[in-house]
Amino acid sequence: MTETRYMEKPWLKSYEKGVPEFIKYEEICMPDILERTVKQFADKPAVIFQGTIVNYGQLKDMVDRFASCLTDFGIKKGDAVAILLPNIIPCVAAYYAILKIGAITVMNNPLYSDPELEHQFNDSGAKVLITLDVLGNRMIDLRPRTKIKQIVTTCIGDDLPAVKRILGKWLKKYPFGEVKAAPDLYNWKACLQKHDPRPPAVKFGIEDVAMYQYTGGTTGVSKGVMLTHANLSKQVQQIEAWFPKFGNGGEIILGALPYFHVFGLSLVMNYTIYKGWAQVLVPRPQPGPLLEAIRNFCPTFTPLVPTMYIGMLNHPDLKKTNMSCIKGAFSGSAPLPVEVIHDFEKATGAVIVEGFGMTETTPATHINPFAGGARKVGSIGLPISDTLARIVDLEDEVTDVPVGERGELIIKGPQVMLGYKDRPDETAKTLRDGWCYTGDIATMDEEGYFYIVDRKKDMIISGGFNVYPRDIDEVFYLHPKVQEACAIG
Structure with a gap:
């Protein structure tokens, strides 16, 4: 293995003032972080949902x-x-309750089909399920094919004020369902009312597994990424170090990224708890509700994905939405077209910075600085504190390519997963000598900024040449009539 320019860490010269190269981590788990935050900010808003605080x-x-x-x-x-x-209040509470007793959280997408959920329930060995009442009957029917015993249901409207709850149900403003009678079926609110707020203390270590976070399964059946308490805790401490100007207890973050994805879970829910901020939950992150939440609650930090920015940019309510409250707008999970960045910033006055991460890295590994001119449009930014990154040859997968040339992005840091659950062969392919192979084709410039070119598996070979779909997409985005583009070969 040849470790050249990348190991010199040229990105350090581009770090915002106050951002460290290394972090002295607290050996603390997320449930203990919540306990500490409660002692500091017991009366401050933690979660805001449709006006309920x-x-x-x-x-x-x-x-x-x-x-x-x-x-x-x-x-x-x-x-x-x-x-x-x-993203509703029981989601946040259930997540921290599971971690508090040393159990392992398995987050699932409510839009998944029964076969997809059956696979994840069985692969994880989940014994209890917390879900919506509208999904209750489906989950009761699915339960015999899994190891799940108890099902706890909740309703989106349960946490609304009484008048809003009644009107919302009558006007069908939110989904609700009548769950058929079944054994071992429980109601969320009844569970809270019945049980004492003094659970038994459970000892677990920071290196113990905290989550099985399932990948999207774009290359086959979804895999359970094993994230430890250390992964979760050190990731929020890395984010804290990257944004030194944001204080504790005084900000409001827009909780629109789904918490069943690690992007929303780490950079919104966990980071908010770490900082003692308030999170405004948006369970349906469509352009209208997003803009309404910004108007009503004035979030200061808005982590979103490209489709959300594109949707808001093309929504008529954008013109009547004051974005001046936003101190930081962040985009990740997919490339944000350069034209969308320019158009959104022109329309709102808010600055967007891009970052990069993956489920296997809890997720953040690269983020653009927020300070002045340090951001580079189109770049995923710099490796964050305590993170190493290299670009290696696509053929031999070990030799560093020269600066500016394309290769596979590989990453090393405390946020890298323990491995895939019960998949040693897949783990060995992704984790090699401590490096996480991302499967993304990227480049690095002389100042240490990284750029994603495409997914390795998406590269098209045409006439003997390597063609990258994103390069084609960017050309389409230059046309003002194009909202979204996707090249296929």
């Missing part, structure tokens, strides 16, 4: 009561518990 003290009470409930269900350290919810 839950402060940190109230959130801790929910977490503790549901942790007691899970213990009564027989859940022990190392058991898996599945969450099948959009």
